[in-house]
Amino acid sequence: MKYLDEFQNPDFARRLLDDIRSTVTRPWALMEVCGGQTHTIIRHGIDQLLPDEVELIHGPGCPVCVTPLEVIDKALEIASRPDVIFCSFGDMLRVPGSDRDLFQVRSRGGDVRVVYSPLDALKIAQQNPDREVVFFGIGFETTAPPNAMTVHQARKLGIPNFSLLVSHVRVPPAIEAIMTSPSCRVQAFLAAGHVCSVMGMGEYPELADRFRVPIVVTGFEPLDILEGIRRTVRQLERGEHTVDNAYPRAVRSEGNPAAQAMLADVFEVTDRSWRGIGTIPASGWRLSERYRDYDAEHRFSVGGITTKEPAACRSGEVLQGLIKPHECAAFGTVCTPRTPLGATMVSSEGACAAYYLYRRLGTTPTPQEASPVV
Numbered sequence: 001m002k003y004l005d006e007f008q009n010p011d012f013a014r015r016l017l018d019d020i021r022s023t024v025t026r027p028w029a030l031m032e033v034c035g036g037q038t039h040t041i042i043r044h045g046i047d048q049l050l051p052d053e054v055e056l057i058h059g060p061g062c063p064v065c066v067t068p069l070e071v072i073d074k075a076l077e078i079a080s081r082p083d084v085i086f087c088s089f090g091d092m093l094r095v096p097g098s099d100r101d102l103f104q105v106r107s108r109g110g111d112v113r114v115v116y117s118p119l120d121a122l123k124i125a126q127q128n129p130d131r132e133v134v135f136f137g138i139g140f141e142t143t144a145p146p147n148a149m150t151v152h153q154a155r156k157l158g159i160p161n162f163s164l165l166v167s168h169v170r171v172p173p174a175i176e177a178i179m180t181s182p183s184c185r186v187q188a189f190l191a192a193g194h195v196c197s198v199m200g201m202g203e204y205p206e207l208a209d210r211f212r213v214p215i216v217v218t219g220f221e222p223l224d225i226l227e228g229i230r231r232t233v234r235q236l237e238r239g240e241h242t243v244d245n246a247y248p249r250a251v252r253s254e255g256n257p258a259a260q261a262m263l264a265d266v267f268e269v270t271d272r273s274w275r276g277i278g279t280i281p282a283s284g285w286r287l288s289e290r291y292r293d294y295d296a297e298h299r300f301s302v303g304g305i306t307t308k309e310p311a312a313c314r315s316g317e318v319l320q321g322l323i324k325p326h327e328c329a330a331f332g333t334v335c336t337p338r339t340p341l342g343a344t345m346v347s348s349e350g351a352c353a354a355y356y357l358y359r360r361l362g363t364t365p366t367p368q369e370a371s372p373v374v
Helices: 004-008 010-023 035-043 069-079 102-107 118-127 144-157 171-179 193-199 204-211 222-238 257-266 289-294 315-319 351-357
Strands: 028-032 054-058 084-088 111-114 132-139 162-169 188-192 215-218 243-245 267-274 278-287
Touching (some): 004 010, 004 222, 035 351, 118 132, 132 144, 162 289, 171 204, 171 278, 193 215
Parallel strands (some): 084 111, 132 162, 188 215
16 A cells, blocks of 8 residues: 555455454453554544454553653743743643643743754754753653754753753553553553654564563554554464564664664663553663753752642553543543543543543444444
8 A cells, every 4th residue: 555545445444354353263452552543443443343352452652641740740840940941742731730730830921832843942942042941851762762862962062051851761661561460451462663663673572472462563544453453363363472563664673773872872771650650660761871961850950859649530540451531430520631630631642532532431332433444
């Protein structure tokens, strides 16, 4: 196929679904790692079109959602300072902290700006040498390389008033944490294709062997998802547990060596806290000692902030795949996109936001609602 719209072809979707139905003989639980994949699944009703034996569990693959509450509060503290220009992608501005969000900081006079690249923030720092400029660097292996490159450029160009508030996380340790959880029901993974386009697939075979789970690297269009599920179900039915690349148009086994080299130069692996989940060993990055002067947490001395999640928010259970969003009592009532309790209701990749947007309220769908792909 040559064009993106071909990856939404209903005839091909029916063929893949027929293949899955003819292959599956027993119940299987698959986790899609990426929040972008979750939105594709819910938007196109893929989970409702699958045979009853195939259950999709939504994983912690939304970068906004897993940014811990204490990091949000650190961002709010820094952004409130009069000498700071705080730059962020727009999806972070409505993520609730303990008592406010970045939009509210801006409404109270804070200089909070939406940018489309970390390099935009670096340019703002060049244009405002008398102000501290901070970029909020969050996300998985996909957004880490450009953030690393920006810090590298700041050091190379001698721009002292730029810093990065880092909350980068890594997928393989999260998979390990999920599989070692006593409540784990996951039997296979649809791995995030864009992460593997950067990091390659080298870390996955050991996980597949140790936990005896298939890991299929998958894209983000409906046919990508269905093909990933088809390959995964075939492995499960055969008793196999290998790493398979179902997204070869974007992913090479070695990934992107240049991006990996930039990450190795600027960052070092560290333990990271995940919102609603807790600390996962070696699951994130922080700036290395060589670049520590560009660490906003160190520069503004906000390392001691501690927080407590709101009791009514069950986003941690959603992120671990323990419940579906509509099973939370606050979903759609106390917690809505206008009044979110957690990031999963705010983010464009959040599972709660997907369920709310596409009216997955726990009721039985009509045939029209259940079959948007076909």
